[in-house]
Amino acid sequence: MKYHIMIIGTILLVLSGCNSQKNDTLIDKETGAIIHTEVPNDTLQIDKETDVVYFYLIAHPGNDMSNIDQYLERVPFSLKSKIFTKSDMVYQALKALFDVKNEFHEDSGLQNALYSSSLRIVKTDQEDDTMGIFIKGRMRGGGILSDDFIKRQIEKTIEQYAGNYKIFLNGSEKEWRCALDESGICD
Secondary structure, three states, X not given: OHHHHHHHHHHHHHHHOOOOOOEEEEEOOXXXXXXXXXXXXXXXXXXXXXXXXXXXXXXXXXXXXXXXXXHEEEEEEEEEEEEOOHHHHHHHHHHHHHOOOOOXXXXXXXXXXXXXXXXXXXXXXXXXXXXXXXXXXXXXXXXXXXXXXXXXXXXXXXXXXXXXXXXXXXXXXXXXXXXXXXXXXXX
């Protein structure tokens, strides 16, 4: 009897979504105990439909460039209709990011290193456990500091929805890998 009450309670807890923190709920098969695992705040759990996607812009960078991710800030973007798949979420998030055409985003003071680039998302394909992201256009850097952020804004936007991915710029992984590399030795 206790077992049935625990199962019903667990189901109600999961269905009600009453926990305000971002957690994954697991049930230990042997004991029936509920196990919560913390989900980092900057990752989105994708298990249902959504009408909001997120992309990353730059909060005023400081002097410590050893970890540029610390200067990237998540920006929400509301969609006109709901989407259901990780692939669609990546597509819509990148579309929203590439649609920001100004150096500074609205009144937020957040900066967009991509503002002078002419990039657009063509498609996203999920094959096995790897997502292919196909981008067309040209990346234009604005100097060493800006160049570091250009690729990272795109990658961090993707990483909140897809763990394994490959980016193709104008149909080529190498073009993505070597974009903004002025050394002439990129492979």
